[in-house]
Amino acid sequence: MTDAIVFTRGVPPTEAFPTRQLAECFTAVLEGDTAVVLQYGQQQGYLPLRQELAKEYRVSEAEVLVGNGSLHLQDLLSAHLIRPGSVVFTEQPSYDRAITTFRRRGARVVGIPLESDGISVQHLEAALKRDVPAFLYLVPDFQNPAGATLSREKRQRVVELANQYGFWVLEDIPYRKLRYQGQEHPLLREFDASRIITLSSFSKLLSPGLRVGFMLAPADLIKAVTKLEEDTVLSPVLPSQAAVAEYIRRGWLQPNIDQLKALYRPRWEAMANAVRSHLPGAQAFIPDGGFFVSVILPEAARTENLMGRAKDHGLILTPGAPFFADPHDGKAVPSNRFLRLPFCAVTPAQIEEGVRRLASLL
């Protein structure tokens, strides 16, 4: 039996973690700011980290909330914005845990088809004529799960629609800084921030175990979500937030991102090449960055029991359906033909072999 090749979750590999540097930062902040880091408080997040983020994103400190991972902030934001009868729009496919979070907080989730340059604005406009959502959830850069990036033109249009119809747009950008080619587009908030909530984290840039995520939004929204956070966890976990602030202060973040790109770029190329050469009949999203290539398998592909057959051949795949708010929507890609292929935690050789195995099963 060959070793299993795992194309499932979007997790960084252990060799991506700047362990020694993080240890130094933890020591520095524990000893240098003991009275704050080891105490209750800083409900809106560790102040020096909020200051670093405010500077980077050109917002005020009152517009920054740092919490125990971005999923927690997303959950609290959902608790604040979702009311009985609320609708939330997502791309279709979208991040499965986001869909779950919105539903658990009581929303009806409507999936808007995703195209190679991001959400279908045509379908979005049609959906807005039926329902105005509490918010639209987007992963505009190197989307999870598909890898697509929202074009500049569509970004501008989405912001216009948000202002016109009066709904929030939640732009979730954890992968944005991991770009392997091409120029980045402006953030949605750079067109007009009044209806935009930006969510991101250091999970992909430093370490997921630290659980340091942040939200940028108008000050009154930040205040309301901070209150919910305080009522839920009292204070955030401060040593890890302070270690991240120290890491940034020392100027180590950009060099670390450069190292991550050097580690991930060959894997990204290997996945792009393998998909192109072994899955010629599939429609592939090859992103300009991030963690995920995705494919829509040919109509004739043998997708029945694909997960199980792949496992028997030493290939672990994630089913497509959980990424679809409405897997049975006729306009959408059939979810059983959609595959997310994360490449960051697997070597080029594993990628080549894994896609070869996949092709042999179709």
Added chain:
Amino acid sequence: MTDAIVFTRGVPPTEAFPTRQLAECFTAVLEGDTAVVLQYGQQQGYLPLRQELAKEYRVSEAEVLVGNGSLHLQDLLSAHLIRPGSVVFTEQPSYDRAITTFRRRGARVVGIPLESDGISVQHLEAALKRDVPAFLYLVPDFQNPAGATLSREKRQRVVELANQYGFWVLEDIPYRKLRYQGQEHPLLREFDASRIITLSSFSKLLSPGLRVGFMLAPADLIKAVTKLEEDTVLSPVLPSQAAVAEYIRRGWLQPNIDQLKALYRPRWEAMANAVRSHLPGAQAFIPDGGFFVSVILPEAARTENLMGRAKDHGLILTPGAPFFADPHDGKAVPSNRFLRLPFCAVTPAQIEEGVRRLASLL
């Protein structure tokens, strides 16, 4: 203007934090267990810490959940146990944030009068004839806010009632190990654990900023709360949990507790003496441990606008009412005559002076 003396929150003073030792533990676990500590996962909490706790409390690992502070676990437990129409019983007075959490999750909270040896069993039995609660919340050792400790006899009786009527008892024991005199009583779970959920944390024994709290309960309840936790925060913050595990593994926890007692004992004595000598007409709860002395001021005391008048005299107090689920219940202490007096973060000299100022205002 003299410096203000602060008798408000139950926070440890900065000098109580074993900073250097914690920094060593962070470094050790980041470097020694990188692939786990810096990664997603360990939804039920960092395994070596769960193993330490399982050993100490003589339960299985499946009966231990470690989360981002005990308040978060309490909130998730509430989400799991509270249903529309649920009633929760607390001591009256009780921990204000607990009352808030239970209400926010939809419970009607009923306060059962607290006596000097813990909750009034007579009133509890009377209340059970009207409602069976989803759970009864107790702080059995050195209660927050009153300082009272539940007697051995009452512990046994509460466990019997829980089994007889079929309700959970949540025993919250963050102060238990900070005993300055006398023998400890068994935990409620030591009589019969089948209806008992034990909640505690390292906030008072190591540092609140770490946010490491834990829950002990039957495995199926732990499993349900873990699922809610995963859906909310994905993974817990792992470096701080791992640092605590390492701290325990090195045998440093008990010596640290001994040092804390040496730091707090003179403050506890000072508070007890000051209350006895300066507030002779007040009914005082002098605990055998923990963070709080409390007093019920004499009926004739001038309690109107006491917080404001105290502030004008350089004394910061916490109002009593938020500790009372039902401040207008005729059976209970009038909440405007109840004062919680935390002594751990103030020096004996400040305590003496603060209580003297308080007495002068009555």
